[in-house]
Amino acid sequence: MAILVYIENIAGAFKKSGYEAVSYAKAIGDATGQPVTALSIGKVDTGSLEGLGRYGVSKVIAVNTEQLHQFVNQAYAAVIAEVANSIQATTIVLSNSFSGKGLAPRIAAKLDAALADGAITLPVIKGDAWEIKKSAFSGKAIATQELTAPIKVIALTPNTIEAVEAQTTVEIEAFQPQVAATDLSTVVKDIMQATDKIPLPEANIVVSAGRGLKGPENWKMIEELADVLGAATACSKPVSDAGWRPHEEHVGQTGLAVSPNLYIAIGISGAIQHLAGISSSKTIVVINNDPEAPFFKVADYGIVGDAFDVVPKLIDAFKAYKNH
Amino acid sequence: MKILVCLSNVPDTTSKITFTDNNTAFNTAGIQYIINPYDEIALARAVELAGNGQGTITVIHVGEAAADPTIRKALAIGADQAVRIDAYPRDAWFVAHQIASYAKTQNFDLILTGRESIDYNGSLVQGYIAELLGIPSISIAKKLDINDSQATVEREIEGGKEVIQVPLPVVIGTAEGVAEPKIPNMRGIMSARTKPLEVIQAIDVPALSHITHFDTPPPRGNVKLVDKDHVTQLVELLHSEAKVI
Numbered sequence: 001m002a003i004l005v006y007i008e009n010i011a012g013a014f015k016k017s018g019y020e021a022v023s024y025a026k027a028i029g030d031a032t033g034q035p036v037t038a039l040s041i042g043k044v045d046t047g048s049l050e051g052l053g054r055y056g057v058s059k060v061i062a063v064n065t066e067q068l069h070q071f072v073n074q075a076y077a078a079v080i081a082e083v084a085n086s087i088q089a090t091t092i093v094l095s096n097s098f099s100g101k102g103l104a105p106r107i108a109a110k111l112d113a114a115l116a117d118g119a120i121t122l123p124v125i126k127g128d129a130w131e132i133k134k135s136a137f138s139g140k141a142i143a144t145q146e147l148t149a150p151i152k153v154i155a156l157t158p159n160t161i162e163a164v165e166a167q168t169t170v171e172i173e174a175f176q177p178q179v180a181a182t183d184l185s186t187v188v189k190d191i192m193q194a195t196d197k198i199p200l201p202e203a204n205i206v207v208s209a210g211r212g213l214k215g216p217e218n219w220k221m222i223e224e225l226a227d228v229l230g231a232a233t234a235c236s237k238p239v240s241d242a243g244w245r246p247h248e249e250h251v252g253q254t255g256l257a258v259s260p261n262l263y264i265a266i267g268i269s270g271a272i273q274h275l276a277g278i279s280s281s282k283t284i285v286v287i288n289n290d291p292e293a294p295f296f297k298v299a300d301y302g303i304v305g306d307a308f309d310v311v312p313k314l315i316d317a318f319k320a321y322k323n324h
Numbered sequence: 325m326k327i328l329v330c331l332s333n334v335p336d337t338t339s340k341i342t343f344t345d346n347n348t349a350f351n352t353a354g355i356q357y358i359i360n361p362y363d364e365i366a367l368a369r370a371v372e373l374a375g376n377g378q379g380t381i382t383v384i385h386v387g388e389a390a391a392d393p394t395i396r397k398a399l400a401i402g403a404d405q406a407v408r409i410d411a412y413p414r415d416a417w418f419v420a421h422q423i424a425s426y427a428k429t430q431n432f433d434l435i436l437t438g439r440e441s442i443d444y445n446g447s448l449v450q451g452y453i454a455e456l457l458g459i460p461s462i463s464i465a466k467k468l469d470i471n472d473s474q475a476t477v478e479r480e481i482e483g484g485k486e487v488i489q490v491p492l493p494v495v496i497g498t499a500e501g502v503a504e505p506k507i508p509n510m511r512g513i514m515s516a517r518t519k520p521l522e523v524i525q526a527i528d529v530p531a532l533s534h535i536t537h538f539d540t541p542p543p544r545g546n547v548k549l550v551d552k553d554h555v556t557q558l559v560e561l562l563h564s565e566a567k568v569i
């Protein structure tokens with residue numbers, strides 16, 4: 001029995017959600033007395049691999065095959081399953097990131113494993129049956145799933161547990177997987193990565209704006225506010241439908257579900273479909289000129305006022321706070 | 325080109341979500357069902373790709389007869405034929421096995437699902453089907469084009485996107501950007517009544533997990549209002565009370 005945690009990298013750098021997955025795996029390891037092995041696929045330098053020891057990983061398996069320098073869903077799933085088999089892992093943890101969502105079902109199918117998708121809690125272990133909670137009905141409910149199969153794959157929702165440091169010494173092993181040519185048919189042609197931006201699913205703070213902003217030209221102040229706070233920007237559905245903002249920013253029932261520490265909603269009415277995607281945020285701030293806007297009913301803090309008046313003042317206030 | 329579009333039948337987005345039987349089952353009383361919004365995007369793109377006699381579209385749903393209106397709507401939007409696997413759609417693992425087992429006999433070039441269903445939000449069916457069929461899959465497509473026997477797909481990644489090329493057959497989960505959902509017209513609605521809807525028996529699939537119960541998130545609220553002329557007070561509250569900055 002062993003625990004395998006797959007940690008994703010972007011251009012060679014491990015992601016915050018990956019360290020969260022490592023800490024999650026470590027917590028299961030501590031509870032069940034199993035060692036945690038981390039798996040990295042791609043071109044990652046030794047320093048970063050050794051750095052995993054800070055999070056309690058005692059062994060890192062590094063796959064640096066040239067054919068796998070770019071993400072190929074099918075091949076990565078095969079490699080993760082192969083490594084899981086080789087170390088006889090009965091628990092496989094990964095982040096439920098965009099790529100993780102593609103990998104998890106394929107890995108689970110290969111291993112005949114039970115899959116906890118979008119886990120938001122550590123497992124409650126009752127012998128072979130593990131209970132794990134996930135968000136369901138787009139944030140309107142929480143479902144408790146019981147995993148009964150002997151092998152378990154857990155895809156952890158980003159931002160639900162914090163990465164915690166637990167220094168250990170780490171041993172790095174290079175691994176040469178058996179990659180079938182048929183698993184490599186997908187070719188990455190181009191990657192457009194905004195490296196200066198904080199990815200929305202991982203952001204601790206999200207500044208979101210809606211139709212109340214009147215037009216795309218008014219997003220400058222939203223971006224400035226996000227900048228001051230080190231936040232990601234988001235928007236309501238009509239805003240991305242109108243092309244004011246890119247689709248990636250659309251949050252809600254039919255967009256991205258996010259759970260930041262702080263969600264600031266500006267000029268968004270708070271329709272049920274919007275709330276579905278943001279209601280697990282820890283703190284919600286609403287700025288709206290309509291005191292009857294439904295969003296105030298779920299907010300922790302609110303300002304009734306015109307966004308064009310309030311947001312510039314808020315930028316100044318946050319700047320003053322940061323400088324102080 | 326033969327396209328298969330997988331449909332999930334989900335509660336309308338305005339539904340109030342409650343549970344029965346000691347919170348072990350979803351309360352379906354009074355719930356209106358719709359085609360999963362992401363599946364509507366998949367279907368709309370299928371209709372575009374199959375236009376001008378360039379392909380045929382089969383829609384498939386795993387579920388009971390109560391879902392037939394949802395299937396008919398998909399036929400009205402433009403699918404040519406429908407298949408319903410007659411079983412309660414217990415979970416994604418079960419559903420994917422049914423679809424893969426049907427697809428094995430049909431040689432589809434393209435299998436589309438929504439990126440996730442809005443009830444259990446799994447994003448699992450596409451990956452399971454692809455793995456069971458041994459073909460590639462793409463979980464969250466924002467754009468999808470087909471040229472000859474290749475799909476070119478823009479895939480969402482954290483903080484960016486990736487353009488990938490993949491040979492058919494492939495399973496793709498669609499999201500916004502792939503197509504605008506289509507509203508059926510009168511002619512579509514009329515013709516949907518006579519289009520074939522085949523009902524097939526389900527195969528057995530051992531369960532690996534199940535949902536034991538549901539909770540509703542604790543109610544939020546009790547908003548603390550801050551005066552618009554004293555916004556520094558908000559900054560202080562976020563720092564010292566909410567402790568989020």
Ligand SMILES: Cc1cc2nc3c(=O)[nH]c(=O)nc-3n(C[C@H](O)[C@H](O)[C@H](O)COP(=O)(O)OP(=O)(O)OC[C@H]3O[C@@H](n4cnc5c(N)ncnc54)[C@H](O)[C@@H]3O)c2cc1C
Nearest residue numbers: 210211212236237252253254267268269273274289290307
């Ligand atoms: C199937 C389906 C799925 C959907 N999925 C989603 C989803 O995933 N995400 C989503 O967001 N929506 C979704 N919607 C749409 C949703 O129902 C709402 O229409 C949408 O959220 C409204 O966006 P909004 O709040 O930006 O705009 P509006 O509802 O137009 O609200 C604008 C708000 O701005 C305020 N305002 C105006 N001027 C100012 C000002 N100067 N200063 C401050 N405030 C101002 C107004 O008081 C109002 O409250 C979905 C709808 C359907 C039918």
